[in-house]
Amino acid sequence: MRRRTLALAALLAVPLLGGPATAQEAKSYPARPVRVLVGFPPGGSTDIFARAVADSLSKQWGTPVVVENRAGANGIIATEALAQSPADGHTLMFTISSHVTNRPLYPNLPYNPLTDFVPISLVARAPFALVTNPSFGAKSIADLIRMAKEKPRGIDYGSPGTGSSQQLAVELFASMAGIQLNHIAYKGGAPALTDLMSGVIPLSLLTTTQVLPQVQDGRVRVLGVTSTTRSPMLPDVPTIAEAGLPGYEADVWYGMIAPAGTPKPIVDKIQAGIARGLQTEDMKKSFASQDATIINQGPEEFAKLMQAENAKWSRLIHEANIKVE
Numbered sequence: 394m395r396r397r398t399l400a401l402a403a404l405l406a407v408p409l410l411g412g413p414a415t416a417q418e419a420k421s422y423p424a425r426p427v428r429v430l431v432g433f434p435p436g437g438s439t440d441i442f443a444r445a446v447a448d449s450l451s452k453q454w455g456t457p458v459v460v461e462n463r464a465g466a467n468g469i470i471a472t473e474a475l476a477q478s479p480a481d482g483h484t485l486m487f488t489i490s491s492h493v494t495n496r497p498l499y500p501n502l503p504y505n506p507l508t509d510f511v512p513i514s515l516v517a518r519a520p521f522a523l524v525t526n527p528s529f530g531a532k533s534i535a536d537l538i539r540m541a542k543e544k545p546r547g548i549d550y551g552s553p554g555t556g557s558s559q560q561l562a563v564e565l566f567a568s569m570a571g572i573q574l575n576h577i578a579y580k581g582g583a584p585a586l587t588d589l590m591s592g593v594i595p596l597s598l599l600t601t602t603q604v605l606p607q608v609q610d611g612r613v614r615v616l617g618v619t620s621t622t623r624s625p626m627l628p629d630v631p632t633i634a635e636a637g638l639p640g641y642e643a644d645v646w647y648g649m650i651a652p653a654g655t656p657k658p659i660v661d662k663i664q665a666g667i668a669r670g671l672q673t674e675d676m677k678k679s680f681a682s683q684d685a686t687i688i689n690q691g692p693e694e695f696a697k698l699m700q701a702e703n704a705k706w707s708r709l710i711h712e713a714n715i716k717v718e
Contacts, residue, residue, distance in 0.1 A: 419658030422482055426457040429649075430475055430486040432468030438600070438683040442517065442647050443487035445679040449670030450663070460487075467491050467556065469499065476504040480654035482663060485513070490558050490645045493699050497707040498556045498717050507703060512695035513649040513660055514667045519685035520620035520644045521562055522601045523633065524613045529595040534617050534636035537596070541572035550596040551577045551585035556717045559598040561706060562619050562643035564713045569638050589613065601626050601684045619643040626684045646702075647685070648695055664691050 427450070431443045443460050451458040463471035468491050478484035492506050504510075523534075531537035541548050552560040555578045567574050574596070579585040582599050589597045590612050601624050607613035608627065617633040618624045621642050634641045649667060651660065670676050671689045680687050690698075709715075 419656065419662050422659050422662060423454055423456045423458075425483060426459055427482070428484045429458060429460045430471040430484065431460055431462050432464060432466075432471035432486070432488065433462070434464045435462050438519065438602070438685070439487060439489055439647065441683060442680065442685070445676055446487065446516065446649065446667055446670060449673070449676060450666045453666050453669065467495055467498075469495060469502065472506070472510075473503050475650070475652060476509050478652050480652040480656075482651060482655055482659040485649055485651050485663070486510075487516075487647065487649055489647050490702065492650070493702045494556070494558065494561060494706045494710070496703065497710040498715065507699060509653050510650045511653055511655050511660055512692050512699060513651055514664045514692075515646060515648045515688050515690040515695040515698060516667065516671065517680050517685040517687050518620065518644045518646045519683060520601055520618040520624050521559055521598050522604050522608075522618050522624070522627065522630070523563075523566070523596070523598050523616045524589065524604050524608070525596050525616060526589055526592050526594075527611065527614050528592060529614070531596075531616065532614070534631075534633055534638070537616060538570045538572055538637065541567075541570070541574060545573045546575045548596060549575045549577050549594045550598065551579050551588060551594040552598060553582040553585060554578050554580060556715060558643075558645050560715070561709060563598050564715065565643050565709055566633065566638065566641065568709060568712065569641055586613075602682075620686075622686075624684055625681065646688070646698065660692060 429443055429447045431440050433439045440462065447458040447460050463474055468488060471486060475484060475486045496502055496506050525531060531540055550563055560576060563574065577594055582603055585597050586599055586603060588594050590607060604613050605626055608615050615627060615630050617631055617636045618627060619633055621632060621634060623632060668689055671687050
């Protein structure tokens with residue numbers, strides 16, 4: 394047991410150990426424009442948050458902080474580029490939960506998400522909403538669980554794709570509820586929502602911002618949200634945990650990372666700048682517009698979250714036999 398504890402402590406410490414840097418070097422950082430890589434296309438929540446944080450840092454430092462979108466392969470393309478960048482703080486990445494879940498999904502991943510990067514700031518978290526077509530018989534989480542137990546694999550659900558955070562969240566729900574659902578993979582959330590509204594599929598898990606207009610006009614019914622607290626956008630909707638599955642949590646987190654070996658004084662300076670920016674009203678409005686709760690935790694807390702998420706989702710992916718073709 395002691396040996397395991399020491400091993401875990403060492404693993405947590407690895408990405409936090411930066412190379413040598415004097416206070417003067419950190420003071421002179423950044424010495425040139427900073428790139429913030431984003432592994433997804435412009436316009437989505439990850440891109441919106443990354444640009445808000447980059448703009449704040451740029452204003453604080455008086456140096457350009459530029460977002461560079463390198464979309465593809467569920468964020469892997471951008472993350473590999475980060476891993477190959479100099480560990481000097483001038484190339485960063487604004488990433489999401491898939492940074493960790495990609496590890497068990499892609500056995501030949503060209504980097505280790507836990508040891509090849511240093512976590513800087515856990516910025517925010519946002520929920521998903523479990524939604525149904527209004528004609529579907531389940532009007533609550535309890536109804537859905539009962540119906541699924543009566544007819545194993547008789548209920549389809551759609552997600553934005555195999556291995557997506559949404560699929561993993563539904564499979565976690567199914568595992569905890571002791572039920573089996575049939576997964577239908579789409580190429581994005583929009584087509585899944587279209588088929589949900591037209592009755593092609595009865596159930597899906599999507600972002601709260603994506604389904605809010607349809608919920609408000611009655612084209613979609615929401616059974617619960619995946620966070621541990623209720624969504625400000627859907628305050629009357631219970632969390633899945635309070636609706637019948639205590640301990641359930643499967644939201645998406647957002648954070649800033651850098652290549653492993655980035656000097657700690659530079660990591661601390663970046664984290665401090667992000668923390669200052671997150672306290673501004675403009676930043677709060679930007680995150681609230683996407684139904685995200687600002688967390689604002691530093692490297693140590695972020696590293697612990699990644700370790701916990703790695704264990705949680707690796708176990709689920711193995712047990713549910715989820716494979717990305």
